[in-house]
Amino acid sequence: MKKKHFEQRHLVELFIKTIMRIALIIVASSLGLILWTIISRGLPSLTWDMVTQIPKGGYYMGKEGGILNAIIGSIYLASGGTLIAIILSLPIALYLQAYAQDSKWGDYVRLSLDVLWGIPSIVYGAFGFALMIMLGLRASLIAGIIALALVELPIMTRAMDEVIRRMPKDLEHAALALGSTKFEVALRVVTRQMLPGIITGILLAFGRGIGDAASVLFTAGYTDRIPTSLMNPTASLPLAVFFQLGSPYPEVRERGYAAALILTIIVLFVSFASRWLASRLSKYSVK
Amino acid sequence: MAELNSTFTTTTKDRRTKQDFLASRTFFVLTVFPVLLIVIITVALFLRAQPILSEYPLTDLLLGEIWKPNQGLFGFRPFILGTIWVTTVGVILSVPASILTSIYLAEYAHARTRAIAKPILDLLAAIPPVVYGVWGLLAVVPFVDDVLAPLAEGRLDSISIFSVTQPTGFGILAGGIVLAVMIAPLIISVTFEVLSTVPNDLRHASLGVGATQWQTIRTVVLPQTLPGIIAAVVLGASRALGETIAVLMVVGNVPKVPTSIFDTAYPLPALIANNYGEMMSIPLYDAALLGAALVLLVVILIFNILSTLVLQRMLRRK
Structure with a gap:
């Protein structure tokens, strides 16, 4: 009797473990499936023209041209959004760690950042557009940048907050004991020690920004030209994918798959770059 | 907040503590932004949606089955x-x-x-x-x-x-x-x-x-x-x-x-x-x-x- 019980629970153990392994394999292989679909359908229609030229006349009916306007536009939008987000995020994250620590106010700020992080980008887009109507603005690069900055802000700040929290307290205490003010500690010790993590947070937000379609849909608009001023409407890669897929022309849809491949490559590149930079820079941190 | 006050009382001794005080104030003001943003977004959407909320009862909007904006029917149910x-x-x-x-x-x-x-x-x-x-x-x-x-x-x-x-x-x-x-x-x-x-x-x-x-x-x-x-x-x-x-x-x-x-x-x-x-x-x-x-x-x-x-x-x- 005793023996049987023993065997049964070990059987359960084995069974559960197998199911869990299968679950992990399903999750991991979905990445493979997605990448395989995007690569196998996107690569055949990917041409050099696509990444070096802007759409020529009749491009959306399958004629000559490329989507350089969308690639450049996306880089402008995401860089601008990331820049604004950094200007806000870094002080907020430093404040949360250096000054607020575990205070009530710190909790409220973290709560609201987490809540902002959960607000879907379509809501930021609609909010941005409602603001633009009130201010009499048209779809433009600057409106898109602001909408993306709002999307990126909570992601970046929470990522920075998490890494700064992991800083060895001894370092901070040592600097404070030598007579540094909290501001000097934040600026000269924390930002240097935690630079790899801060950069990871920035690139994470940049990657999210460059791939986001719903927030720039109404705010940045779409155009065939490369923007020359902050007030110009601006094309973006996710929308280039989205619009080309909606085309009745098969050639244009094929190019949409290629545009999706370009976007995927950029996002994966950013992701790998942040990993590489973080491990590279962590050499200069005190262990 | 207590921390801010204590910084304030010991302040103005030298440039560095002043700088620290200023930074903590500026940073603090920035932390208000995320908290405020949630409120602003909600209020802005509410104000912009106000015309339809005052025109139709909420139950009609949420439970209404038919969506035909050009006939003035705004049913969100589907x-x-x-x-x-x-x-x-x-x-x-x-x-x-x-x-x-x-x-x-x-x-x-x-x-x-x-x-x-x-x-x-x-x-x-x-x-x-x-x-x-x-x-x-x-x-x-x-x-x-x-x-x-x-x-x-x-x-x-x-x-x-x-x-x-x-x-x-x-x-x-x-x-x-x-x-x-x-x-x-x-x-x-x-x-x-x-x-x-x-x-x-x-x-x-x-x-x-x-x-x-x-x-x-x-x-x-x-x-x-x-x-x-x-x-x-x-x-x-x-x-x-x-x-x-x-x-x-x-x-x-x-x-x-x-x-x-x-x-x-x-x-x-x-x-x-x-x-x-x-x-x-x-x-x-x-x-x-x-x-x-x-x-x-x-x-x-x-x-x-x-x-x-x-x-x-x-x-x-x-």
Whole structure:
């Protein structure tokens, strides 16, 4: 009797473990499936023209041209959004760690950042557009940048907050004991020690920004030209994918798959770059 | 705040303490921004939706079945139900695999497996929604059409939520599958974090008296972490509620109340994305769409605040 019980629970153990392994394999292989679909359908229609030229006349009916306007536009939008987000995020994250620590106010700020992080980008887009109507603005690069900055802000700040929290307290205490003010500690010790993590947070937000379609849909608009001023409407890669897929022309849809491949490559590149930079820079941190 | 005051009393001695005081004040003002932003977004959407909220009773809007803006009919019911259907299917498909994966990673996996799994999950989270949409269009829709629908047809017809109603593959099931993959990394990473708050001593105590690992997980780890795991699932659900582009591309977008997972649906975010910015000449249309955004926002805010509060509590204990 005793023996049987023993065997049964070990059987359960084995069974559960197998199911869990299968679950992990399903999750991991979905990445493979997605990448395989995007690569196998996107690569055949990917041409050099696509990444070096802007759409020529009749491009959306399958004629000559490329989507350089969308690639450049996306880089402008995401860089601008990331820049604004950094200007806000870094002080907020430093404040949360250096000054607020575990205070009530710190909790409220973290709560609201987490809540902002959960607000879907379509809501930021609609909010941005409602603001633009009130201010009499048209779809433009600057409106898109602001909408993306709002999307990126909570992601970046929470990522920075998490890494700064992991800083060895001894370092901070040592600097404070030598007579540094909290501001000097934040600026000269924390930002240097935690630079790899801060950069990871920035690139994470940049990657999210460059791939986001719903927030720039109404705010940045779409155009065939490369923007020359902050007030110009601006094309973006996710929308280039989205619009080309909606085309009745098969050639244009094929190019949409290629545009999706370009976007995927950029996002994966950013992701790998942040990993590489973080491990590279962590050499200069005190262990 | 007490800290600020104490800085203030000892201030003006020299440049550096002054600088510190100024910085702490400036930084503090910046921290007000995120808190304020939530309020501003909610109020702005409410004000813009006000015209339609004052014109029609709320129940008419939320429960109204017919959406014909040019005739002044703004029934959100098909869209709200469409959102609920797609989200529910996505969550049901995602939760078992996600939770099992995170338990495996937290409790069983070698450091080496974890080191491989983490970048995979990061990449899965990094893939843009529109790329998920392309994948849905190229792989999931045909899969539903060629494999799942024929499989259900004839066998599950008697169950109305599985009856195959239209032959395209676009619909709730396709949207749900795409969402399931999209929210998996979030549910997995939050659950993993929650599981790692359980002190190892507790596990060792349980294993020490002869329990198997699964018995330990079932009787020691899971009961303690259940609220956090539920919060992780709620976070995933709220992410799914607001997902726009990827769902929009595969769900069919027909404003009709769905009755089966093979039906098409038209979720709220898709409604906003497809129509906002155009046809502003129709009276109240703009207000109706921002009203839709407001409904979405309020539900997501509630979900997010509740789950974040639970998680803040649990993760603090660490």
